[in-house]
Amino acid sequence: LEFNQYYPAAGWVEHDPNEILSSVHNAVEKTVEIFKSKGYKVEDIKAIGITNQRETIVAWDRVTGKPLCKAIVWNDTRTKQVVHALANSHPKKDINCIRDVCGLPLTTYFSGVKLRWMLENVAEFKTAQEEGRLMVGNIDSWLIYNLTGGAKGGIHVTDVTNASRTMLMDIRKLEWSDELCDFFGIAAGALPKIVSSSEVYGNVSHGILKGVPIAGCLGDQQAATVGQKCFSPGEAKNTYGTGCFMIFNTGHKLTFSDNGLLSTVAYQLGPNSKPVYGLEGSIAVAGSAIKWLRDNMGLIKEASDIGKYASEVDSTGGVYFVTAFSGLFAPYWRDDARGCIIGLTQFANRSHICRATLEAICFQTRAILEAMNADSKTDLSLLKVDGGVTNSDVCMQLQADILGIEVVRPANVETTALGAAFAAGLAVGVWKDIDDIIATNADSQTVFKPSVDANSRDSRYAGWNEAINRSYGWA
Numbered sequence: 001l002e003f004n005q006y007y008p009a010a011g012w013v014e015h016d017p018n019e020i021l022s023s024v025h026n027a028v029e030k031t032v033e034i035f036k037s038k039g040y041k042v043e044d045i046k047a048i049g050i051t052n053q054r055e056t057i058v059a060w061d062r063v064t065g066k067p068l069c070k071a072i073v074w075n076d077t078r079t080k081q082v083v084h085a086l087a088n089s090h091p092k093k094d095i096n097c098i099r100d101v102c103g104l105p106l107t108t109y110f111s112g113v114k115l116r117w118m119l120e121n122v123a124e125f126k127t128a129q130e131e132g133r134l135m136v137g138n139i140d141s142w143l144i145y146n147l148t149g150g151a152k153g154g155i156h157v158t159d160v161t162n163a164s165r166t167m168l169m170d171i172r173k174l175e176w177s178d179e180l181c182d183f184f185g186i187a188a189g190a191l192p193k194i195v196s197s198s199e200v201y202g203n204v205s206h207g208i209l210k211g212v213p214i215a216g217c218l219g220d221q222q223a224a225t226v227g228q229k230c231f232s233p234g235e236a237k238n239t240y241g242t243g244c245f246m247i248f249n250t251g252h253k254l255t256f257s258d259n260g261l262l263s264t265v266a267y268q269l270g271p272n273s274k275p276v277y278g279l280e281g282s283i284a285v286a287g288s289a290i291k292w293l294r295d296n297m298g299l300i301k302e303a304s305d306i307g308k309y310a311s312e313v314d315s316t317g318g319v320y321f322v323t324a325f326s327g328l329f330a331p332y333w334r335d336d337a338r339g340c341i342i343g344l345t346q347f348a349n350r351s352h353i354c355r356a357t358l359e360a361i362c363f364q365t366r367a368i369l370e371a372m373n374a375d376s377k378t379d380l381s382l383l384k385v386d387g388g389v390t391n392s393d394v395c396m397q398l399q400a401d402i403l404g405i406e407v408v409r410p411a412n413v414e415t416t417a418l419g420a421a422f423a424a425g426l427a428v429g430v431w432k433d434i435d436d437i438i439a440t441n442a443d444s445q446t447v448f449k450p451s452v453d454a455n456s457r458d459s460r461y462a463g464w465n466e467a468i469n470r471s472y473g474w475a
Contacts, residue, residue, distance in 0.1 A: 011077035014070040049216030049420030051223035052139035065151030072114040079113040103171040103263030112167030134190040148202040158192040159217040164265040198423040216423030221245040227415030240389035244283035259371035260331025281330040281368030285323040307394040310355035318343040320467035321356040338474035362402040363464040382406040386415040400448040407448040
């Protein structure tokens with residue numbers, strides 16, 4: 001279910017935490033209706049799992065349980081000056097100044113700088129912290145807190161995958177870092193308890209699911225990693241949603257990238273299990289570019305129309321669309337980049353721009369794949385894909401052509417929800433272990449194979465890199 005997106009200023013993106021909570025309640029009611037229509041009872045539900053948009057941060061009052069301001073969303077760029085000020089205040093004076101502790105570069109993307117912005121700009125936030133009333137967390141924390149009672153005894157936790165996206169967690173110790181809390185000026189007492197991705201956190205306190213255990217929690221991209229069953233080192237998946245996110249399983253070994261990728265926790269399936277780490281490449285704009293064509297430009301009526309128009313031409317006619325609405329994330333990390341459409345002639349039309357939009361997603365994915373190959377010193381031979389954009393056969397064929405490897409799409413592309421279900425079920429014994437999960441839902445797959453030669457592929461990619469260079473320095 002969609003909820004409102006708020007854009008109060010250029011570069012600002014906000015959500016209303018209460019609207020998110022309402023949408024979850026509505027989704028639960030609709031899902032239970034479908035569940036019952038198939039002959040099941042609520043009592044048949046063994047547990048629920050939560051998966052959520054990472055990095056988006058909520059602050060609320062410990063006494064009232066009410067939000068102190070709107071949630072600042074992952075792709076909000078208002079914190080650009082905060083990032084620069086923090087980097088300059090560190091002895092290293094570099095965006096990688098805290099990466100050795102948390103695995104992440106200092107950018108507008110992650111939660112820590114958003115909290116620092118709130119501290120400097122939201123009076124209620126600062127007062128609540130001074131008075132010990134402040135509670136903060138990503139969307140997972142906000143939902144679990146409210147589902148388990150809210151101000152009347154709600155549980156304040158976050159799973160390790162979400163915690164790994166805050167810039168506040170020591171990625172080796174899997175606990176909040178005093179050094180980083182001091183750096184950002186955030187009281188550790190305001191932060192949730194860090195827990196594994198698969199254990200019983202508490203029970204739903206009210207509503208149609210009252211009494212059902214909440215037993216699984218992962219950030220959306222890590223949930224998709226579990227849903228795609230990327231359980232072996234060297235496996236990778238790419239999720240195409242609002243943004244685009246590729247995770248490469250590095251096993252129990254924490255690996256730092258030399259090529260602009262993030263070090264993250266992929267999952268920890270149980271409190272007594274070792275964490276599995278990953279390298280991640282994040283693309284800020286993917287499906288949101290399609291939405292922009294629909295809502296802002298009126299070039300398409302429905303998001304699904306983009307494939308129809310893109311397939312009306314066999315190339316973009318030399319057009320490139322750098323979708324840097326929020327700057328560029330991995331592997332570029334340029335917050336001064338902005339969106340641009342390059343190579344327009346009078347020949348160009350809607351179909352060329354639609355095709356260039358899909359190619360923008362695919363070219364950025366290639367840049368991340370090349371970084372992963374360089375870091376891992378191996379060449380991925382196939383890429384598992386999921387997410388709403390992968391419903392477009394046109395986009396997935398373009399992806400295979402631009403990568404030069406097979407792209408594999410499962411029958412069920414909603415692997416994010418599936419991953420949360422796997423984590424919850426594992427905690428309560430629906431599945432015994434990972435092998436049991438692997439044997440489940442062995443769905444049919446669609447395989448997209450490259451259909452262009454290497455010269456054509458590399459020539460187009462060279463043009464993309466030139467377009468990328470032209471996008472720098474606008475902010």
